[in-house]
Amino acid sequence: METKYICSECSKTHNISASLWRCDCGGLLDLLFEPKLTKNFISDKHQGLWRYKAAFPLEGDNNIISFDEGFTPLSEIIIDDRKILIKQDHLFPTASYKDRGASILISKAKELGVKEAVEDSSGNAGCSIAAYCAKADIKCNILVPSSTSKSKLFQIEAYGAKLDLVPGSRDDTAEAAYKHAEVKFYASHVWNPFFFHGTKTFAYEVAEQLDFKTPDSIVLPMGNGTIFIGAYIGFSELLNAGLISKMPRFIAVQSANCAPVYSKFKSLLPVSIKETLAEGIAIGKPARIKQLLKIVEDTHGDIITVSEGELIDSHKLINKMGYFIEPTSAAVTAGLRKFIKSVPSKEIIVSTFTGHGLKAAGKATYLTE
């Protein structure tokens, strides 16, 4: 069956095209696509995450844009006397997990003949899209909030992208990008579903690294939820293909200063959004909030919030163990530390280091105090 877009609101289907980024009703688009996975679907022709090419909604091999990324280590790390399996996704080529999504999305853009792309980001997705556009020879414009960590701004420009700083919140940056999206390819990690068919490789890798045994729980960040939704798609596809036998529980971590999905999940009155060190998950209005809540409910998962103090404590702990991660990633480990207190020790828990410490070192001055 031909891969199509399907609207998450009205279920209308659309042909895939470079110019379409949302349905006429304004709804977010998903992909009508189910890979046909057999036992031997893993390719020995490709390295890293491209080993799962049979699971990607792409035509042929001619437009692959890749740095041979992925298949990051799944490492056993002891946190608070507890064995946790951590995907070291801060070791990607641009130093965050966003490369998973960018590699598939920009390969699709190349396939569609795109010459010019635009993306809005809290920084890391912008770095990834800029790097893959550089490799694909696609002109690239990245919009970020003006408060974004300097290293991320530098990285985006170093890849040759045009950088626009937008005053205000991350949500204001998204609004500014929608205007550009009418005339350029919108390489959005939030709106474009091809991105999620890249982040789904998180699930494929975890499954393969555990010999196709599913973890009991996975603990992931939740801003826009691009790794959360991707991992859900990945595990669902593996389950549908009979390659794993159950879904893990999906546990999300939000900053207490910016927790719109948590508030909705716990039926609390919306609280005001405050600044947080966790710039990557500072999303006041996540466009895919309905999908995020459904995943938490369907997998009997949960959403945990962490304070700035808990983030800082966790950041110090993890860096002193020799893993150099950024503050947003420390929010996830702070949530993980809360979560493990309530879980029997025999359970397999997988989490992730999402971004490298060099990305936001300027904001984490407390690490050396």
Ligand SMILES: Cc1ncc(COP(=O)(O)O)c(C=O)c1O
């Ligand atoms: C380091 C880092 N971790 C986690 C996230 C979480 O993002 P999302 O919930 O959109 O997948 C981001 C997003 O920018 C990030 O930069």
Ligand SMILES: [Zn+2]
């Ligand atoms: Zn629609």
